[in-house]
Amino acid sequence: MVTSIILINAQKSRINTIAEQLQSFPEISEVYSVSGKLDLIAIVRVATNDDLALLVTKKMVDIEGIEKTETMLAFKAYSRHDLESMFSLGM
Structure with a gap:
């Protein structure tokens, strides 16, 4: 998961x-x-880098009013919550 x-x-x-x-x-x-x-922060979880690219370059680009974005990739999660188990159902 990315x-x-x-x-x-x-x-x-x-x-x-x-x-x-x-x-x-x-x-x-x-x-x-x-x-x-900044105005907004979006947390994205996708299966592949290609899925992320499609989201940013095909879907988000069509939203009127977005002036600028910066996308950062997360390398490792440090959390008290087990994020992987929360988002791995059905994958």
Whole structure:
């Protein structure tokens, strides 16, 4: 499984709409509105890097109001929660 964090700058008037659109994608497990230099953060879990590329270059590119993104790949999770078991059902 590939986990990534997508940092998003958006048009201020469209932040809520964009967040709702993003959370409708099955690849995106969580969307957070945040303070600071960013507007939204999306947590993505996909099977392959190709799936991530399709999400970013084919699906997200069509969302009106996204001004800039930065995608970071997660190498290892340090968590009290067993994330792998939470997201491995049916895979």
